Amino acid sequence: MHTFRRFSSQLCVRYPRRLVKSPLGVNRCMSSTEKPSDLLIHSSKIPKGILGQPTCHTHPHLIPNGQLTCGITQQEYKERRDSLLSKLLEESEHIHKSHILVIPAACKQFMSDKIPYVFRQNSDFFYLTGCLEPSAILVMVKLALDASYKTILFVHEKDSHAELWEGPRTGCSLAASLFGADEARPVENFNNYIHRIVSSTKPSVVWYQNESPANPEIHESVRSALRTGHVSLEEPQKYLHQMRVVKSPAEVELMKEACYIGSQSVNLAMACTKPGISEHAVSAILEYSSRMSGAEHAAFPPVVAGGARATHIHYVANNQILNPEDMLLVDSGSQRWLYNSDISRTWPVSGKFSKHHRILYELVLAVQKRLIELLSEHRPPLDHLFDHMCRLLGMHLQQEGILPRNIDNNELIGKAYRLCPHHVSHYLGLDVHDAPLVRRRVPVRTGMIVTVEPGIYIRPDDESVPPEFRGVGIRIEDDVLITDGEPLILTDACVREVDDIEAIVGKQSI
Known part of the structure; x- marks a missing residue:
C-alpha cells in the first residue's frame, strides 16, 4: 500500500539517484555513491566560464562535477556517436564509401513576432551531443581510407549584441572542448563546408533526415550539396532510434x-x-x-x-x-x-x-x-x-x-x-x-x-x-x-x- 506522506513540492527521490535540495530549494542530480567531497574535484574536461548552457561550474546545484548534462558525461555522448557510426558502417552497400553524417539541432520557433516559444532541443541531436543551443549542427566525417572519424560542431559564434537580447553563447572557442568535438565552426560556414566536403569525398553517402528536417534553414544547403553526383542519401534516424x-x-x-x-x-x-x-x-x-x-x-x-x-x-x-x-x-x-x-x-x-x-x-x-x-x-x-x-x-x-x-x-x-x-x-x-x-x-x-x-x-x-x-x-x-x-x-x-x-x-x- 502506498503511503502519501507529504504534499510538499520539495521532494527527495527514493531511488539510487536522488534529487538533492540546495539551500535555494532547487533540485539537482547526485548519484548514490557520490560524496560531498567529490563535488570539489576539478574537472579538466568541462571548460569554465559563462557558456551557452548550464555546466557543473556555473550550475553545481543542477549538474555534478565532470558531467556534461545532469547524469551524463562527455564520454557517454562520445560513445553514442561511436556506436551510431559503427552501425552505419555495417551497411554493406556503403562499405567502400566515405560517410558524412549531418544531424541538426532544432531552431527557435516563434509564437508571434519576436516572441519565441520555450526552446526544446531536437532529441536526436541532444542524444549525440548534450548540446542545448539552437541551430547548431553536428557533422561526423569518416573518409573511406581512414580508420577514425572526425566530429565537427557548428555553433553560433560569440556576439555581444545577440547575447544582450538572448543570453550567453558558448562560441567556437569553447564549444569543441565543452561537447568533446574535434573542432567547432560558425554556423554561417556550414553551407560552404558541406558543399566542399561532399564534392571532395566522392563516392560518399550523406546520412541526413531528409523528411521533416529538424532545421529547415539548412535543408537546402544539404540538398544542393547532394546534386554534385556520386553521392547517395540515407536516413540515419532508424539507427538512432534503435539505440535510443x-x-x-x-x-x-x-x-x-x-x-x-x-x-x-x-x-x-x-x-x-x-x-x-x-x-x-x-x-x-x-x-x-x-x-x-x-x-x-x-x-x-x-x-x-x-x-x-x-x-x-x-x-x-x-x-x-x-x-x-x-x-x-x-x-x-x-x-x-x-x-x-x-x-x-x-x-x-x-x-x-x-x-x-x-x-x-x-x-x-x-x-x-x-x-x-x-x-x-x-x-x-x-x-x-x-x-x-x-x-x-x-x-x-x-x-x-x-x-x-x-x-x-x-x-x-x-x-x-x-x-x-x-x-x-x-x-x-x-x-x-x-x-x-x-x-x-x-x-x-x-x-x-x-x-x-x-x-x-x-x-x-x-x-x-x-x-x-x-x-x-x-x-x-x-x-x-x-x-x-x-x-x-x-x-x-x-x-x-x-x-x-x-x-x-x-x-x-x-
Whole structure:
C-alpha cells in the first residue's frame, strides 16, 4: 500500500539517484555513491566560464562535477556517436564509401513576432551531443581510407549584441572542448563546408533526415550539396532510434527522477481535488509541483478532464468546473533534462468512488496489472500487448454485464476496441512517444521503458452499455522499465489502488 506522506513540492527521490535540495530549494542530480567531497574535484574536461548552457561550474546545484548534462558525461555522448557510426558502417552497400553524417539541432520557433516559444532541443541531436543551443549542427566525417572519424560542431559564434537580447553563447572557442568535438565552426560556414566536403569525398553517402528536417534553414544547403553526383542519401534516424529505445544506466536514473516527480505531482493534484475546483486549477497544481521539484516543464499539455469530457481522449481545454459526481481523468508528465514521464490516473472528485465507477476503475486496474505481468512473463511486442488488452477488457466487461454475453470472441474484441481505441503502450524517453521508427511489433527487451495504459471511454449517448456506466472515461497509465527480472514500475509512487486514492483525494488545501 502506498503511503502519501507529504504534499510538499520539495521532494527527495527514493531511488539510487536522488534529487538533492540546495539551500535555494532547487533540485539537482547526485548519484548514490557520490560524496560531498567529490563535488570539489576539478574537472579538466568541462571548460569554465559563462557558456551557452548550464555546466557543473556555473550550475553545481543542477549538474555534478565532470558531467556534461545532469547524469551524463562527455564520454557517454562520445560513445553514442561511436556506436551510431559503427552501425552505419555495417551497411554493406556503403562499405567502400566515405560517410558524412549531418544531424541538426532544432531552431527557435516563434509564437508571434519576436516572441519565441520555450526552446526544446531536437532529441536526436541532444542524444549525440548534450548540446542545448539552437541551430547548431553536428557533422561526423569518416573518409573511406581512414580508420577514425572526425566530429565537427557548428555553433553560433560569440556576439555581444545577440547575447544582450538572448543570453550567453558558448562560441567556437569553447564549444569543441565543452561537447568533446574535434573542432567547432560558425554556423554561417556550414553551407560552404558541406558543399566542399561532399564534392571532395566522392563516392560518399550523406546520412541526413531528409523528411521533416529538424532545421529547415539548412535543408537546402544539404540538398544542393547532394546534386554534385556520386553521392547517395540515407536516413540515419532508424539507427538512432534503435539505440535510443534501449536506455543506458544513466538514462534510467534520469527517467526514475522524471517519473518520481511526475508521480508526486499527480498525488498532489489528487490531494487538492474538491468539488467546485476548476480543471485549470488542477492543471496549475501539476505544473507547479513538477517544476518546484526539478522538472523544467511539463512533458506535454496535460489532460484534466472531468465527467464526460474524459471520453474525449485528447481533451486539453481544461476549463470546466468539477462537480461532486464527476470522475476526473488526468494524463500528465514531467520533463527533466529532456527525459519524460507519462502518467494517467482517474479519481472521484468527491473523494469516494460510486458503486459503478468503482466497478469500471477496478476493471481497468485489473487489466493493467495483468498486462504488466505479461511483459515479465513473455516480453511480447507492444502490438501483441494491445491485442491482450482488447481481449482482457472484453472479458471483464462481459463478466460485469456491461457487454452482452451472447457474442462471439471476435465481436467482443471489436466492442472492447471501440471502448478503448488508443494503443495500450508506447516507448518512453527523450520523447513522450519515443523512438517512433522502432516498430511496436518487435519484442520488448531489457533497457526499454514503455507505458502500460488501458482505458475505457463510454460516451453519454452510448446505448450499447447500461446507462449507469455511461458518461465516464477511465485510464490508468504507468511507466515500466523492462529488466532481466521483474519489470520495474517507475511511477509506482503514484497511488492507484482504490483505498489509497480515497485516502488522499481532497485532503490538501490549495
